[in-house]
Amino acid sequence: MTPRIEVAGLTHEFRSRGRTPTVALSGVDLAVGAGEFLVVVGPSGCGKTTLLDVVAGLTTPTRGEVRIDGEPVRGPGLDRGIVFQQYALFPWRTAQQNVELSLEEAGGHSRRERARLAREQLDRVGLVGFEDRYPHQLSGGMKQRVAIARSLVHGPRILLMDEPFAALDAQTREGLQAELRRLWRESGTTVVFITHGIDEAVYLGQRVAVMSPRPGRISDVVDVDLPDHVWAAGVDTRSAPEFAAHRRHIWTLLHGGTAGEVAA
Amino acid sequence: MSAGLETRPAATVETSAKQEQERRRALDSGRVLLPVAGVALLVAAWELLPRSGLVDSTFLPPFSVVLQTWWELATDGTLWPNVEVSLARSLGGFAVAVAVGIPLGLLIASYRWLARLLDPVVELFRNTAALALLPVFILILGIGETSKVSIIIYSCLWPVLLNTISGVRDVDPLFIRSARSLAMGRVTQFRKVILPAAVPAIFTGIRLAGATSILVLIAAEMVGATAGLGYFVNNAQFNFQIPQMYAGILTISVIGLLFNVALVALERHFSRWKR
Numbered sequence: 450m451t452p453r454i455e456v457a458g459l460t461h462e463f464r465s466r467g468r469t470p471t472v473a474l475s476g477v478d479l480a481v482g483a484g485e486f487l488v489v490v491g492p493s494g495c496g497k498t499t500l501l502d503v504v505a506g507l508t509t510p511t512r513g514e515v516r517i518d519g520e521p522v523r524g525p526g527l528d529r530g531i532v533f534q535q536y537a538l539f540p541w542r543t544a545q546q547n548v549e550l551s552l553e554e555a556g557g558h559s560r561r562e563r564a565r566l567a568r569e570q571l572d573r574v575g576l577v578g579f580e581d582r583y584p585h586q587l588s589g590g591m592k593q594r595v596a597i598a599r600s601l602v603h604g605p606r607i608l609l610m611d612e613p614f615a616a617l618d619a620q621t622r623e624g625l626q627a628e629l630r631r632l633w634r635e636s637g638t639t640v641v642f643i644t645h646g647i648d649e650a651v652y653l654g655q656r657v658a659v660m661s662p663r664p665g666r667i668s669d670v671v672d673v674d675l676p677d678h679v680w681a682a683g684v685d686t687r688s689a690p691e692f693a694a695h696r697r698h699i700w701t702l703l704h705g706g707t708a709g710e711v712a713a
Numbered sequence: 714m715s716a717g718l719e720t721r722p723a724a725t726v727e728t729s730a731k732q733e734q735e736r737r738r739a740l741d742s743g744r745v746l747l748p749v750a751g752v753a754l755l756v757a758a759w760e761l762l763p764r765s766g767l768v769d770s771t772f773l774p775p776f777s778v779v780l781q782t783w784w785e786l787a788t789d790g791t792l793w794p795n796v797e798v799s800l801a802r803s804l805g806g807f808a809v810a811v812a813v814g815i816p817l818g819l820l821i822a823s824y825r826w827l828a829r830l831l832d833p834v835v836e837l838f839r840n841t842a843a844l845a846l847l848p849v850f851i852l853i854l855g856i857g858e859t860s861k862v863s864i865i866i867y868s869c870l871w872p873v874l875l876n877t878i879s880g881v882r883d884v885d886p887l888f889i890r891s892a893r894s895l896a897m898g899r900v901t902q903f904r905k906v907i908l909p910a911a912v913p914a915i916f917t918g919i920r921l922a923g924a925t926s927i928l929v930l931i932a933a934e935m936v937g938a939t940a941g942l943g944y945f946v947n948n949a950q951f952n953f954q955i956p957q958m959y960a961g962i963l964t965i966s967v968i969g970l971l972f973n974v975a976l977v978a979l980e981r982h983f984s985r986w987k988r
Contacts, residue, residue, distance in 0.1 A: 507894060525893050525895070525896045526896050527895065527896050529894075530894075533891065537888065537890065539891070541910070541912070550895065551895060554895045554897060583986045
């Protein structure tokens with residue numbers, strides 16, 4: 450079966466005049482299955498944002514290719530929704546109008562349908578009653594909810610998220626992580642989530658790809674299989690021993706260790 | 714847990730709105746009273762200084778005398794033809810400048826090579842005081858209506874043009890990324906992202922042009938004109954009709970003020986989504 454996203458031999462160099470080119474990505478291979486939640490974790494400057502930009506079609510790689518359901522990526526497309534760290538909402542549009550924008554670009558909906566779908570999506574991210582607020586009237590967490598609604602409303606096959614919760618306070622972040630898990634389960638969308646937070650990676654990812662810098666490459670891919678009881682209501686998932694074990698494992702990988710050392 | 718998160722932001726927004734309202738009410742008295750007191754102080758000084766003999770009342774007649782003269786001029790039909798002529802010139806020139814400046818600015822900002830070509834020229838012209846060019850305009854276009862309206866168009870064009878260009882250029886690159894991620898084409902990007910993002914800057918340019926149009930109008934009318942408020946003030950001074958001169962100046966101030974208030978309101982309306 451063809452994976453939903455296939456990254457093959459991806460290398461990207463940034464060239465600026467009079468300098469040796471910076472290698473942001475070097476020979477990255479990756480496959481993401483349909484409906485999977487993949488987290489890419491790595492220190493800043495490891496090329497994880499570049500990887501996401503290439504998958505999004507915003508950056509054309511120096512070498513290599515990204516295929517979506519077997520089709521090579523030639524540019525941005527509405528089959529992929531993107532959530533940026535700095536919200537990237539249009540301040541002259543209300544929350545609802547921001548969400549409607551995706552539907553306007555996707556086409557095929559009447560004005561009335563766009564309004565209805567946008568409202569429903571805002572409802573799904575818990576923003577009932579805030580449809581007519583402008584972004585500057587919303588808190589950071591609420592803005593990011595609007596951004597998530599905007600990137601999901603037109604039903605993309607893939608959701609790309611570039612450190613979407615990094616600018617939020619810890620409490621808001623944990624709340625949004627829980628909601629994102631729920632949204633992912635309900636929508637069945639394939640998610641690629643970039644972060645530098647190990648906790649976030651273990652909490653959200655079914656698989657975690659660990660990146661190392663200079664040159665940026667994927668050094669390990671870890672399966673996260675937390676038992677059902679850590680997700681039970683009233684359980685602090687993040688303090689479960691299984692959670693801690695995964696966190697330690699990924700921490701070691703990020704700091705140059707190997708999986709074998711941890712197991713021993 | 715998620716339910717708690719959903720209600721908390723709503724509560725914060727409401728509290729801050731209430732606090733804002735209270736703070737505004739507390740400020741309101743100072744916000745209205747102090748400016749009124751400022752104007753009253755100015756009028757009182759204008760009235761009392763000449764009356765007390767501290768200032769020669771021949772050169773500065775008391776405010777009440779000026780106001781009375783203004784009323785006479787307004788009722789006997791001397792003032793309005795001049796107001797009409799002046800308004801036609803400044804509003805006409807202003808309108809043409811806006812109609813030309815915005816599309817031209819959008820065009821220059823959209824094409825890098827065009828910007829590179831025109832940048833030095835624009836820099837040179839905008840740093841040349843418009844009034845320094847008035848003799849040139851008169852030389853080429855004569856002393857009539859054309860040269861006056863032309864110098865107004867010319868001087869109003871720069872604020873509109875420059876603010877439009879910078880408005881388009883300073884669009885947050887994140888907006889462009891966001892637009893591209895929604896697979897927008899160049900034209901859609903321009904219509905739905907760049908243009909709305911530039912609107913506040915464009916309106917700042919329009920407001921500045923409004924102030925410029927009155928300023929340059931009066932100067933142009935003082936150099937060889939047979940009607941208009943600038944002519945009226947200059948003429949009154951030549952004929953030593955001092956209260957009439959001040960009445961004319963007062964009219965110019967009020968017109969300038971009203972024009973500015975209208976443009977500021979317009980600017981606010983179009984930037985209401987900003988903080």
